[in-house]
Amino acid sequence: MAPHKEQIEIGRGYKEKYGFHVEEKSVFKSKRGLDHGVIDQISDHKNEPDWMREFRHKALDIFLAKPMPTWGGDLTHMNFDEIYYYLKPAEHKGDTWEDVPEEIKRTFDKLGIPESEQKFLAGSGAQYESESVYHKLKDEWESRGVIFSDTDSALREHEDILKKYFATIVPPNDNKFAALNSAVWSGGSFLYVPPGVKVDLPLQAYFRINAKNVGQFERTLLICDEGAQAHYVEGCTAPSYSTDSLHAAVVEVVVKQGGRFRYTTIQNWSSNVYNLVTKRAQAFKDSTMEWVDANLGSKLTMKYPSIYLMEPGARGDILSVACAGKNQHQDAGGKVVHVAPHTSSHILSKSVSQNGGRSSYRGLVKVYPKCKDVKVNVCCDALIMDKDSRSDTYPYMEIDEKNVNIGHEATVSKIGDEQLFYLRSRGLSEEQANSMIVSGFIEPIVKELPMEYAVEMNRLIQLQMEGSVG
């Protein structure tokens, strides 16, 4: 198969299921590019308190002052002046699915969003362009004091809780894209789980970009109070356009004493989206924080979910899986920062590069002085499907304490002709054999997903594999 054809085939698979778009209808759209005037427009539309407006303006100055990162992926084609930073799709957010505007509803129906809410979720939210269009928490959890809403609503309705944590975990000056998000943030999820409440079904948010050249800058803040438990899942897709879009989110998570929180991402942006996201969690005494981070889509992803282990007994787990296909670069990984003694962490990263794609593992393990009895285990495996594809590993270690136990292993394997032949001799086509080998390779991470997502994940992998065999 000629390389040209492969590209079309892959695009077609995505396009039918996710890459479609509907006519753009918005009630407000800022001009292209970003300045303090745009910030004021956003703030005006949201009717925000003054402290948030000031926060945005300061963040914009930081963004403008910070140089573009020169490490990681290639950002030289990123043109900030081409982007629309705020696009308000509807006048009001829907409280019931019926209230959501028709075109938007059709989009999410097609993506299966309301259906999954009924089946296996404790609550769900949907964001379209810049604003959340729907958020719903099942009554059972609402009556137990759980708050699950979009972040703008939380600012209006729960300002005190939000203000206490907002930007304390990822401050605007953390990096250029965190500053950008802080300046123009809109939407995202806010979750508060009260002490001792265990939400046993996942809470889901789905993010969708529909219009061309739009930036999506959701801001998510999740607080898991003492002894509480919850699992938050996010998914995202966009139409396949020839021009670039930008997704720069900030996610902050706090897990208090004895809490247990898991954050799962299935990122499946179309291959014209720059996905530059800062995700960070703080885990306190005897708590557990887990990131399950799957990156399948986007043009370039730079994302390293991190966990700060703040107090003894805290545990952090990062499971990262990245699949890079044609014209894709997944620069993913994870960071664990041990600020306290008697803390442990584990990073498992699996990456697949195919069809000329590039995946990089970038990870940091940092142990502060006097943090005794720290255990860290890092394992990164890369699978390279063909000679045009590439995989790199950048493991950074900053260990300032002697009494620690650090394990690190990395493997790189090429898909074996022997494995392929073995499976084909049993009747599987080359495509099926490839996809079976890849599914098996990422199985240790997929098996951590709730069943519905595991099925979805395997289906997505198959979609990505289709037509990729030359």
Place this chain on the structure above:
Amino acid sequence: MGKELLKIENLHIRVEENEIIQGLDLTVREGEVHAVMGPNGSGKSTLAYTLMGRPGYEITKGSVCFDGQDIREMEPEERAQAGLFLSFQYPIAIPGVTVGHFLMTALAALSEKGNGRYKEIRKTFRKDIKKYMEGLKIDPAFAQRYLNDGFSGGEKKRMEILQLLTLQPKLAIMDETDSGLDIDALKVVSQGVSEYLVQNPKASALVITHYQRILNHLKPHFVHILSKGKIISSGGPELAIKLENEGYRAFGIEDREPGPQPEGGIHGTT
């Protein structure tokens, strides 16, 4: 006499720059068990891989017909579809893929091409596989283990026979199935192959081996001695006995390995 199932004429095979098989003729009819015996380097595994369509094994001359079809240009999966099966000398591990899932996927792949036979097999798959595993003395927990991942040599060979029994091909090519097996394991594995042959009276087996001992269990109708890419002698089971007693030297073949394999010995051959 049964119908011709496999007909190989004047076969020449090149792997990289070397001509490994140099003019081989062999006909296997329905319901027959053939043994191809030869020392290391005689071309046994090359023949097996080529019949299954392994990339890189190039037929430069001659013809191979299976069940009336010229299979020379067919992909491995198309050959599997036609009813060929290769039991690997060194089965390959597929980490993360359970034995159960793999078998179901293989059956689904075979039956989606419209072959009614496999649709029938799928109907009773779960019940049958349990029975087969019991017969092969495979712990039922293996259905949930990753295919060949961390399996011992003997476990891998049993897994090949489990696949043979599940997929029910028309011709089973057994590539050194006896290597690396102790006496008990050899017996279990051979019984498995026999069961497949009893279940499918028209099915045939091509048993490729260095040593005679598996033939005590599998009872070939025909034995062929392979040397330097050619069959130099063909006959009945007595040929295997002669080989067992007198060694490859009796056939004028220089065997780099000494004598027959000691009973019960664990012997990896390449």
